[in-house]
Amino acid sequence: MRNTxxxxxxxxxxxxxxxxxxxxxxxxxxxxAAYAAADAANKEAGKLRNQWTTTAAxxxxxxxxxxxxxxxxxxxxxxxxxxxxxxxIFQATSEKTRWxxxxxx
Amino acid sequence: MKLRSxxxxxxxxxxxxxxxxxxxxxxxxxxxxxxxxDAKAFRKFxxxxxxxxxxxxxxxxxxxxxxxxxxxxxxxxxFPPYEFSLEMGKEMFSKPFKNGKxxxxxxxxxxxxxxxxxxxxxxxxxxxxxxxxxLNRCREANGxxxxxxxxxxxxxxxxxxxxxxxxxxxxxxxxNDPRALAAYESGKEYFYTRRGQLNFSCAxxxxxxxxxxxxxxxxxxxxGILNAMPxxxxxxxxxxxxxxxxTTCNSQIRGVPLTPQDDEYRNVEYYLSYVSNGxxxxxxxxxx
Numbered sequence: 498m499r500n501t502x503x504x505x506x507x508x509x510x511x512x513x514x515x516x517x518x519x520x521x522x523x524x525x526x527x528x529x530a531a532y533a534a535a536d537a538a539n540k541e542a543g544k545l546r547n548q549w550t551t552t553a554a555x556x557x558x559x560x561x562x563x564x565x566x567x568x569x570x571x572x573x574x575x576x577x578x579x580x581x582x583x584x585x586i587f588q589a590t591s592e593k594t595r596w597x598x599x600x601x602x
Numbered sequence: 603m604k605l606r607s608x609x610x611x612x613x614x615x616x617x618x619x620x621x622x623x624x625x626x627x628x629x630x631x632x633x634x635x636x637x638x639x640d641a642k643a644f645r646k647f648x649x650x651x652x653x654x655x656x657x658x659x660x661x662x663x664x665x666x667x668x669x670x671x672x673x674x675x676x677x678x679x680x681f682p683p684y685e686f687s688l689e690m691g692k693e694m695f696s697k698p699f700k701n702g703k704x705x706x707x708x709x710x711x712x713x714x715x716x717x718x719x720x721x722x723x724x725x726x727x728x729x730x731x732x733x734x735x736x737l738n739r740c741r742e743a744n745g746x747x748x749x750x751x752x753x754x755x756x757x758x759x760x761x762x763x764x765x766x767x768x769x770x771x772x773x774x775x776x777x778n779d780p781r782a783l784a785a786y787e788s789g790k791e792y793f794y795t796r797r798g799q800l801n802f803s804c805a806x807x808x809x810x811x812x813x814x815x816x817x818x819x820x821x822x823x824x825x826g827i828l829n830a831m832p833x834x835x836x837x838x839x840x841x842x843x844x845x846x847x848x849t850t851c852n853s854q855i856r857g858v859p860l861t862p863q864d865d866e867y868r869n870v871e872y873y874l875s876y877v878s879n880g881x882x883x884x885x886x887x888x889x890x
Contacts, residue, residue, distance in 0.1 A: 546866065548858040549799045581799070588796065596794040599805045601640075601647045 524568035531575035538582035547589035648825040661829040663822030667813035684834040691762030708740035717767035723782040730868040751862035757841035764885030789873030798857030830887030
């Protein structure tokens with residue numbers, strides 16, 4: 498009886514361990530996808546000559562969190578960086594014509 | 603029936619064509635590049651905004667905007683903080699390169715009293731050439747390594763060259779070359795374009811808000827703003843070149859600065875210098 502209980506506990510522990518590592522792998526994949534999207538958007542802003550320092554800082558924070566294994570935090574930072582990069586792209590694109598509103602004539 | 607359909611179709615096409623032409627923007631004045639008119643309007647904007655400031659005083663930046671600051675500046679000029687840099691620049695300028703030549707050999711009039719002609723449009727290269735760029739090109743042509751565009755050596759050399767040109771009116775030419783006009787226009791676009799997370803353009807501070815405070819500083823007017831370069835800034839505890847000014851402005855508004863002497867910076871220097879034509883060179887300057 499005691500032997501059976503031990504075996505069950507071992508099986509449960511192994512299952513739980515597997516689930517945890519699967520979750521961790523999923524979180525890491527989420528981070529990688531979010532980071533790649535943010536990095537691509539920031540590169541696009543670079544082509545428009547309009548990167549923001551805050552995008553670079555937030556991307557760096559995402560990487561730092563990922564290096565410590567905190568993938569939830571890393572993913573959140575990567576998503577924030579993507580939003581910043583997209584805002585800088587919008588700014589550069591809209592300013593192509595809007596700059597004339599400020600011009601002294 | 604066929605005829606009726608054809609008439610309907612033709613009417614619809616005509617209506618669409620009318621709508622299309624009506625909604626297309628007319629060729630406005632903004633679409634033509636007219637630097638002379640720009641400079642006139644630019645000067646008028648500032649002289650109307652600050653009727654008590656003498657035209658030649660705009661080159662003194664924030665000191666022209668505020669009486670107390672003006673007095674402080676006059677006292678500061680008794681022992682100007684840029685003096686060490688000026689001495690260093692004079693010595694560097696006259697010291698021969700390893701090949702025996704010197705800066706004198708690279709510039710018209712041996713480099714003396716020529717600051718007011720920079721930047722200029724080089725028709726061979728098809729681009730704007732600034733004084734900082736010309737100095738580094740001179741060094742490289744004579745086998746010397748280029749200086750950093752944002753450090754003390756470049757500030758010292760340009761300080762000396764500006765000092766020998768003090769009082770001379772800025773005299774930037776735009777040759778009859780479509781590339782020169784395009785460079786000028788691109789510089790103007792850079793000047794008015796909002797960038798960085800703070801969504802500021804150069805004009806946000808130096809057209810919309812000169813004389814106002816941003817934190818503890820009083821903002822300088824854009825008119826004549828480059829005539830005082832390079833500057834000693836108390837905030838930096840040191841000298842700053844035009845390149846340093848541009849890159850710092852970008853990072854202050856949370857934009858990633860471009861590389862010094864990239865085309866955008868060269869063009870904006872061309873635009874800003876041109877619209878300040880006629881105002882005296884006052885560099886090197888000192889700023890809070």
